[in-house]
Amino acid sequence: MNTSDHALAMAAAGGDSAAFAALLERSYDRLFGLCFRLTGARDQAEDLTQDICLSLPAKLPGFRGDAQFSTWLYRVAVNAAHDRRRRASSHAKAATGWGDWEVARQADIAQGAARQDWLSGAMAALPDDLRDTLALTLGDDLTHGEAAAVLGISEGTVSWRLSEVRKRLRAMAEQETTT
Numbered sequence: 001m002n003t004s005d006h007a008l009a010m011a012a013a014g015g016d017s018a019a020f021a022a023l024l025e026r027s028y029d030r031l032f033g034l035c036f037r038l039t040g041a042r043d044q045a046e047d048l049t050q051d052i053c054l055s056l057p058a059k060l061p062g063f064r065g066d067a068q069f070s071t072w073l074y075r076v077a078v079n080a081a082h083d084r085r086r087r088a089s090s091h092a093k094a095a096t097g098w099g100d101w102e103v104a105r106q107a108d109i110a111q112g113a114a115r116q117d118w119l120s121g122a123m124a125a126l127p128d129d130l131r132d133t134l135a136l137t138l139g140d141d142l143t144h145g146e147a148a149a150v151l152g153i154s155e156g157t158v159s160w161r162l163s164e165v166r167k168r169l170r171a172m173a174e175q176e177t178t179t
Contacts, residue, residue, distance in 0.1 A: 005069035013060040020060075024053060027073055034074060037135035038081040040120040052080050067149055074142075074150040078132050085128065122172050126165060133161040 003019075005026065011019035031052065036045035056076075063072050123131050129151075136147040137158070144158040151158070 006065055009060060009063050009069045009072075010065065012057075013063055020057065023069070024056070027070065028053070030070070031073060031077060034077050034135060035081070037123070037138060038077065038132065039084075040124045044084075048077070048080060048084060051084075052077055055080070068146075071146060071149050074136060075152070078136075078150060081132070082128065118176075122169050125172065126168060130161050130165050130168070133158055134165050137162060 003022070005023065008019045008023040008026075012023050028049070032045060032049045035048040035052070036042065039045045039048055059076060063069065123134060126134065132151060133147060136142050136150055137144070142150070144155045144162075148155045148158045
């Protein structure tokens with residue numbers, strides 16, 4: 001099918017289920033890759049990707065076509081990841097103080113996170129804004145301009161964030177080699 005993403009998105013927004021299916025088929029792998037980089041864990045990425053796919057029919061009428069569909073979809077993904085992090089943080093705060101069971105559960109979560117590969121662990125240690133910027137530019141090779149459009153910031157801010165990421169990753173690597 002040679003139909004553009006924009007045309008498919010507009011048709012899907014109008015209720016065309018075949019256009020929606022074609023759009024998901026084209027975008028799913030890239031969306032999952034971004035969700036994996038945003039979450040750092042396969043199971044969380046799968047859940048986040050599915051949540052986004054389920055919410056797309058309601059969100060597609062909001063696609064105005066001002067930007068590329070992929071840019072719009074990445075913005076939806078970044079927002080969904082932020083929402084998920086906020087919910088997880090709220091749940092963690094609410095669970096604090098539940099005794100030995102909660103302490104053991106938190107220890108299990110910490111051990112699982114420690115076993116992730118180095119880059120996923122390093123990305124998880126970064127602040128959300130730096131992690132999101134790295135996730136967008138790392139795997140999908142978005143330009144600084146495209147990443148800036150997804151994040152709603154300037155290209156200069158994207159460049160600064162990537163410089164900050166490199167500095168922090170370098171420091172983490174040096175710390176690991178000295179300990």
